[in-house]
Amino acid sequence: MSFTDSLMAGLSLVATFEAFFALFAGICIGVVGGAIPGLSATMAVALTLPFTFSLQPITGILLLLGVYKGGIFGGSIPAILIKTPGTPASSATILDGHPMAERGEAGRALGMALWASCTADLVSNLALILFAGWLASFALSFGPPEFFALILFSLTIIAGVSGDSLLRGALSAIVGLLLATVGLDLVYGTNRFTFGDPNMMGGLNFIAVLIGLFAIPEVIAMAWNPTAHLGKARTLGQSKVTFADYRRSFKSIIRGSLIGVFLGSIPGIGAAPSAFLSYSEARRKSPNKENFGKGEIEGVAASEAGNNGVAGATLIPLLALGVPGDVITAIIIGAFMVHGLQPGPMMFLLNADIIYGLFIGLIVSSVFLFLVGSVAIRGFRFVADVPKRILMPAVLVLCIYGVFAVNNNIFDVGVMFAMGWVGYLMLRYQVPAAPFLIAFILGPLLEDNFRQSMLMSGSDPMILLRGPITWFFWALTSITIFAIVRNISRKAAI
Amino acid sequence: MKFTKLTGAVALGTMLSATAAWAEYPERAINMVIPYGAGGATDISARTIAEPLGDAVGKPLIMANVTGAGGATGSVAVQNAKGDGYTMLFARVGSHSVNPAMKATLPYTLDDFRFVTVYEINPVACAVTPASGITSMDGLIAKVAEGGVSYSSSGVGSLPHLASAMVLKEFGVANPLTDATHIPQKGGGAAVTAVLNGTATFLCTNSSALSSFVANKQMVPLLVTTSEPVVGFDAPTANELGKDVLNKLVGWTGIAGPDDLPDDVADKWGEWMAAATQDAKFNETMSARGSVIRLMDPIEANAFIQDQYKAFRDLVDELGMRIEG
Numbered sequence: 001m002s003f004t005d006s007l008m009a010g011l012s013l014v015a016t017f018e019a020f021f022a023l024f025a026g027i028c029i030g031v032v033g034g035a036i037p038g039l040s041a042t043m044a045v046a047l048t049l050p051f052t053f054s055l056q057p058i059t060g061i062l063l064l065l066g067v068y069k070g071g072i073f074g075g076s077i078p079a080i081l082i083k084t085p086g087t088p089a090s091s092a093t094i095l096d097g098h099p100m101a102e103r104g105e106a107g108r109a110l111g112m113a114l115w116a117s118c119t120a121d122l123v124s125n126l127a128l129i130l131f132a133g134w135l136a137s138f139a140l141s142f143g144p145p146e147f148f149a150l151i152l153f154s155l156t157i158i159a160g161v162s163g164d165s166l167l168r169g170a171l172s173a174i175v176g177l178l179l180a181t182v183g184l185d186l187v188y189g190t191n192r193f194t195f196g197d198p199n200m201m202g203g204l205n206f207i208a209v210l211i212g213l214f215a216i217p218e219v220i221a222m223a224w225n226p227t228a229h230l231g232k233a234r235t236l237g238q239s240k241v242t243f244a245d246y247r248r249s250f251k252s253i254i255r256g257s258l259i260g261v262f263l264g265s266i267p268g269i270g271a272a273p274s275a276f277l278s279y280s281e282a283r284r285k286s287p288n289k290e291n292f293g294k295g296e297i298e299g300v301a302a303s304e305a306g307n308n309g310v311a312g313a314t315l316i317p318l319l320a321l322g323v324p325g326d327v328i329t330a331i332i333i334g335a336f337m338v339h340g341l342q343p344g345p346m347m348f349l350l351n352a353d354i355i356y357g358l359f360i361g362l363i364v365s366s367v368f369l370f371l372v373g374s375v376a377i378r379g380f381r382f383v384a385d386v387p388k389r390i391l392m393p394a395v396l397v398l399c400i401y402g403v404f405a406v407n408n409n410i411f412d413v414g415v416m417f418a419m420g421w422v423g424y425l426m427l428r429y430q431v432p433a434a435p436f437l438i439a440f441i442l443g444p445l446l447e448d449n450f451r452q453s454m455l456m457s458g459s460d461p462m463i464l465l466r467g468p469i470t471w472f473f474w475a476l477t478s479i480t481i482f483a484i485v486r487n488i489s490r491k492a493a494i
Numbered sequence: 495m496k497f498t499k500l501t502g503a504v505a506l507g508t509m510l511s512a513t514a515a516w517a518e519y520p521e522r523a524i525n526m527v528i529p530y531g532a533g534g535a536t537d538i539s540a541r542t543i544a545e546p547l548g549d550a551v552g553k554p555l556i557m558a559n560v561t562g563a564g565g566a567t568g569s570v571a572v573q574n575a576k577g578d579g580y581t582m583l584f585a586r587v588g589s590h591s592v593n594p595a596m597k598a599t600l601p602y603t604l605d606d607f608r609f610v611t612v613y614e615i616n617p618v619a620c621a622v623t624p625a626s627g628i629t630s631m632d633g634l635i636a637k638v639a640e641g642g643v644s645y646s647s648s649g650v651g652s653l654p655h656l657a658s659a660m661v662l663k664e665f666g667v668a669n670p671l672t673d674a675t676h677i678p679q680k681g682g683g684a685a686v687t688a689v690l691n692g693t694a695t696f697l698c699t700n701s702s703a704l705s706s707f708v709a710n711k712q713m714v715p716l717l718v719t720t721s722e723p724v725v726g727f728d729a730p731t732a733n734e735l736g737k738d739v740l741n742k743l744v745g746w747t748g749i750a751g752p753d754d755l756p757d758d759v760a761d762k763w764g765e766w767m768a769a770a771t772q773d774a775k776f777n778e779t780m781s782a783r784g785s786v787i788r789l790m791d792p793i794e795a796n797a798f799i800q801d802q803y804k805a806f807r808d809l810v811d812e813l814g815m816r817i818e819g
Contacts, residue, residue, distance in 0.1 A: 042532060046532030050542075053542075184650070186678055186680065187678060190817060198570040201562060201566055201567060327531065327532075336706075407559065407560055455644070455675055455676075455677045458675075
C-alpha cells in the first residue's frame with residue numbers, strides 16, 4: 001500500500017461522527033478529570049478504558065488519547081488557580097502560574113498554558129508522524145547507563161529553581177532525595193525506612209507529597225493569619241493572553257516541545273521531568289531570568305509545552321515498538337490488545353489504516369483541545385475571583401478527597417498533612433519547594449539506573465561512559481556545573 | 495451501670511442486625527480492593543470481570559486500587575478488614591504466592607485470607623531478542639555456562655523474578671542466582687523494554703505481556719510453561735521439553751476475603767463466579783489478552799494456591815532466595 005492509499009484508508013476509518021465525537025468527549029473528560037486534584041490524567045484514562053471495549057478500535061483509542069491530552073492540559077488549571085497540580089506533570093506550572101494568579105492574571109496564565117499546550121501537542125504529533133521510526137530506535141539505545149547520565153544532567157535543574165540561595169535549594173533537594181528512599185529497595189527487595197508499617201512499604205505516595213508540599217502550606221498560612229491577604233487585591237481573573245505574549249514565549253514553547261518529544265519517546269521518564277527541564281532551559285535562555293518564579297508568563301509557557309510535548313511522543317515507543325512509555329500509555333496498550341491489535345513494527349504493515357487514522361485523529365485533537373480548553377478557561381478562571389476565605393476551605397476539602405481517591409488509603413492523607421507542615425516550614429524559612437520535588441521525582445530514577453548499570457557490568461563503573469549518548473550528557477552536566485560555579489563565584493566577588 | 499446496659503443493648507442490636515445481614519448477604523455494595531495500579535494485568539482483569547459479576551451479585555461492586563509494595567499494601571487492607579464479605583480482594587500470583595514464598599518480612603501470610611475463587615490462568619513464556627542469537631532453551635543454557643547472561647523482571651519478589659530462577663534451575667543450571675544476573679526493573683513494561691534494548695538477555699513472564707512482541711518478531715519465545723501450546727507462540731511446551739514441574743509456573747487472578755469469611759459467603763461467591771464467567775463478552779475480552787478462563791470453586795482454589803505456594807517456597811529455600819529484613 002502506498003502512502004496515499006494508507007492515508008485514504010485511514011481517513012475513511014476515522015471520518016465518522018463517532019470517531020470525532022469520541023475524541024471530543026475524551027478531551028472534555030480529560031480536561032475536567034485533570035482539573036480535579038487527585039483525579040490525575042492516569043486515573044481518568046483508567047476509568048475510561050472499560051467503555052472502549054465495546055467501541056470500534058479506532059474510536060476507543062481516540063477516546064483514550066483525548067482523555068490523555070485533555071488531562072495533561074487540565075492539570076495546569078488548578079496548578080495556576082489554587083497552587084495544586086491536577087496531575088504530577090503540571091507541578092512545574094505552579095512555579096510561575098500561581099504567582100500570576102495571585103497578581104490577578106489568572107486568565108492570562110491559563111490562556112498561555114492552553115496556547116503552549118496546543119502548540120506543543122501539534123509539534124509532538126508531527127514528530128510522531130514524521131520521525132516515529134527514527135526516534136524509536138533512538139529510544140531503544142537508552143539503557144540504564146544512558147538513563148543515569150540523562151537524569152544526572154536533569155538534577156542540575158535544581159540550581160535553576162533554587163531562587164536566590166543555592167544552599168537552600170540544595171537543602172531542599174537533599175530532603176527530597178532522602179524521602180524518596182522510603183519503600184522497597186529495588187535490587188534486594190528489602191524494606192527501607194518503613195518502620196515496620198506496611199503503608200510505608202510502597203514509598204510515600206507521590207501525589208500526596210506533591211499536594212502536601214504546595215497546596216497545604218497555603219491553607220496553613222491562611223489559617224494562621226486569616227487576614228494577611230486583605231488589602232492585596234486578588235483582582236478579577238479577566239486578563240487575557242495576547243498574541244505578543246505568545247510571540248515572546250514562542251522560542252521557549254518550541255524548545256519545550258522538542259524536549260518533550262525527546263523525553264517522551266524514551267520509555268520510563270514521563271511528563272514531569274520534561275516540564276521541569278523545559279522550564280529550566282527557558283529560564284537559562286530568557287532575558288527576564290530574574291523574573292522566573294515570580295510570575296513570568298514564559299515560565300508557564302515553557303512548562304506546559306514541556307509536559308504536552310510528551311503526550312504525542314509517548315505514542316512513538318507504543319506504536320513503533322509496542323513498549324509503553326509511561327503508565328498512561330500502558331493503559332492505552334490494554335485497549336489495543338482487547339481489540340486484537342498488537343502495537344509494534346508489524347502494525348504499520350498489517351493495520352496501516354488504523355495507524356493513519358490515529359495520525360489524522362491526533363492532528364485534529366490539537367484543534368479540539370484548543371476549543372475545549374478555551375471554554376474550560378472561561379469557566380474556571382472565575383475561581384480566581386472567589387474570596388480566599390471561601391476558596392481555602394474548599395481547596396482543603398478537594399485536597400483531602402483527591403489524595404484519598406488516588407489510592408483509597410487514609411494513610412496518604414496523613415502523609416499529605418505531614419508534608420504540608422514540612423512545606424509550611426520551608427515556606428517560612430524561604431526554602432524553595434521545587435528542588436525538593438525534582439529530587440523526589442528524579443532520585444529513585446537516578447538510583448535505580450545506577451544500580452542496574454552496576455548489575456549489568458558486574459560493578460565496573462566504566463559502563464557509565466559506554467557510548468556517545470552518555471558522553472554527551474556527561475559533557476552537558478560538566479558544562480552546567482561549571483556555569484553554576486562560575487555564577488556563584490561572580491556573585492561572591494560582587 | 496447504665497453504660498453497661500447501653501453497651502449490652504448496642505451489642506445485642508449489632509448481633510441481631512449482623513444475623514439479619516447473613517440471611518440476605520449482600521444487602522449493600524461490596525468493596526473490591528485491587529492491590530495493583532490502574533491499567534495493569536490485575537486491574538484490567540478485575541474490571542473486566544466486575545461487569546458480569548456485578549450483574550450476578552445484584553449489588554454494586556466498588557472497585558478501588560490500593561497499590562504499593564508489590565500488592566502488599568492492598569492485601570494488608572483486606573487482611574485487616576472485617577470478615578463480613580463486604581471487603582474482598584483481587585488476589586494475584588505475585589501478591590499471594592510469589593511474595594509470601596520469598597519475603598520473610600511480609601506483613602501477611604496465605605493463612606490470613608480465604609480464597610473464594612481463581613478464575614483466570616496466564617501461561618508463562620520465556621523469550622529473548624532475535625539479536626541475541628539464541629533460538630532454544632538449550633542455546634540459552636549454553637550461553638549461561640559461558641557467562642554474562644542476565645534476566646529482567648518487574649521487581650524483586652515478582653513472578654518473572656522467580657520464574658527465571660525456576661526455569662534455569664530446572665534446565666540444570668547449578669546455581670541460577672550467581673550464574674546469571676537478575677536485573678530488576680520497575681514494572682512489567684520496563685522489564686520487556688530491558689530485554690528489547692539489550693540490558694538483559696531474557697525474560698520469563700505472562701504470555702500476554704509478550705504476545706505483541708512475539709507477533710511483531712521483536713522477540714523469540716523459547717518456552718511456554720503450560721502443557722498445552724499457547725496460540726501465537728511458536729515454542730515448545732514445558733512438557734515437550736520434559737520439564738513437567740514447570741506447569742506450576744503460571745500466573746493467576748482470584749478473589750479472596752479475610753480468613754474469617756463465613757462459609758455461606760464463600761459459597762455465594764462460588765455461585766456468582768460460576769454465573770459471571772459464563773458471560774460471552776468477558777470470555778472474549780480475556781482471551782484476546784491471552785488469558786485462559788478456568789474457574790475454580792473455593793476448595794479447588796485454596797488447594798491450587800497452596801500447592802503453588804509450596805512449590806515456590808521449596809524453590810526459594812533451596813536456592814536461598816528468601817528476602818529477610
